[in-house]
Amino acid sequence: MIYLTDGTKESFLTAFLLAFSDGDALVSSSPTQLSLGQKTVFVSADAARAARAEERLLSFDKDCMNDLSLLLRSGMSGREQIAFRYFRLLALQKRPVRDMLADEDVLCASECIRKVTYEIHRLHGFVRFLESASGALYAPLSPDNDVVDLLVPHFRSRLPEFPFVLHDVKRKKAAVYDGKNTFLAPLEQAEVVLSASEQAWQTLWQRYYKSVNIPQRERLKQMKGYMPVRYWKFMPEFSSREPFLT
């Protein structure tokens, strides 16, 4: 049986209860994954049931909801199924299973979580702010995983005096810090008027980037391993007037 969720945590937990005793269950939030011949139920979120499931799971492992939050943010299409297998094992073992790394389901979940947290760490470095005329900072990004709001605490603690917007252009939403509070909002497109000196700083950064490289030691493969090309799009060092390799 396929249990189709709406992608939310509540819907997942509701599906979890329904699917638990079905060892071959497939839990998914993406209808494109449907395979022919299998029965499908659409699971809408049921707050009471979800709360019950959550309480139960927390009694086995007090940190498990953090795992769930990260798993459901993953950009992998099989994320609900990975989470389902992991939480099923937790419910069967009735104790934390995080360290059972020889188990396939735990391994899958832990790798999925690692990808999400690794991307957060990477983005702490790769985010590029543009300075707007008002002094607020704007960063467009397109992360693999649904993590914009998880980036806020990092930037808020280092730039407390600057309002900023982290815009996930793929998911069309933005995490906003207005100088006091943070919130998440849908955002289709942003109109940003740049500050008078923004272009000049970008140009200096491009100059710096080019000058600090040692061309005799080109190791592009390694460079792209550390910083995959899909992140380059929003980085001014790659939108230089001249091609960056010259």
Added chain:
Amino acid sequence: MIDERRLKILTEGAKYDVSCSSSGSKRKNTGGMGNGYAAGCCHSFTPDGRCISLLKILMSNDCVYNCKYCPNRLDADVPRVSASPEEIAQLTIDFYKRNYIEGLFLSSAVEKSPDYTMERLVRTLKLLRNQYRFHGYIHLKGIPRADEALIHEAAQYADRMSYNIELPSERSLKLLAPQKSKESLLLPMRKLAEDSAVFKEEKRKGLFLPAGQTTQMIVGASPETDGQIVRLTQSLYRGLGLKRVYYSSYVPVVHDSLLPDLPVGQLREHRLYQADWLLRFYGFTAEEIAPENENLPLDLDPKCAWALRNLQLFPVEVNRAPLEMLLRVPGIGGRSAQKILQARRYTHLTFEHLQKMRVVLKRARHFITASGKFYGAKSETAVRGLLTAGETGENATQLSLFSTAETALSALTGEL
């Protein structure tokens, strides 16, 4: 705002310093901009595969010293430029605000005199910390022979300081960097280590080099062996409590009869970094890693080489071996060793388990058993053959992940 021309010259003069790490400081934001990121953070990568974490720049390239290997030495015919403390501070702030960098790595040629230069460096740091209320990372390269009081003052504003040993022996230093001496480099390092200890003991307010000290030496410009370099490295860690020792393989930018004309292979630098990791994270001593008058083998990583010299200790059983021993197995790095420790609490590990856990077994299988089973080659010659196969120069250069920041490293290299 600094102009592009000077930025280019001052950056090109600083880029051969290998250190770019921004780790080790937990400096808090107390109003203003910035904070420390203890794990360190890479903001970009250049086509040479190195991480950009800090704005690495010289205050000036106008030098009164005459180090033979240096493009900025007194005798060199190059354009001379300097930046003002205000220009450097503003550049740092505007780059930091846009999240281009994690902080500043400031060094300088010896302009006019050591004290004049050091005073300008300190002024820049004070401007950043006091006026701009900047709490991001600052690494300052100390100027040899500068006044002790200035050095002490700098340490109250910097997160990390470094004096570069430059060359791995006093003789080479005399020959190639005549105005520097062992004392002019080691004395301030020792003094800073002592001051830092006093600072901690007396629990004084503020911070004093929270990310400690590092150093760097040029490999291949002078005749010292890897065995000597690894011993020197160990004594710097033990005696001066340094956080990191960096190696920079010699790139000839200057022609001098005292210097080799060819660059040193990246592979040698890579092997030294591997040896350095063995010292810092794997519990090895310099004496175990390489005989004093020898270089590290190029066809094998130093852990493999050690294991082959100590085959009587292997194979070890992964279900029982203590952490220290797991870490000595070729191919098993810190992360894999931890995974094994965790997983074996729940189940008796087999080879299939290890494979599933993504423990790289290519090298390790010759040195372990899993639930009593051995999958390695039978004879020492066969093991040696299998270990060296594929470790060609080119291959190993691609493996050279070590010149980048510590964080990227721990994520990507764990396995040694």
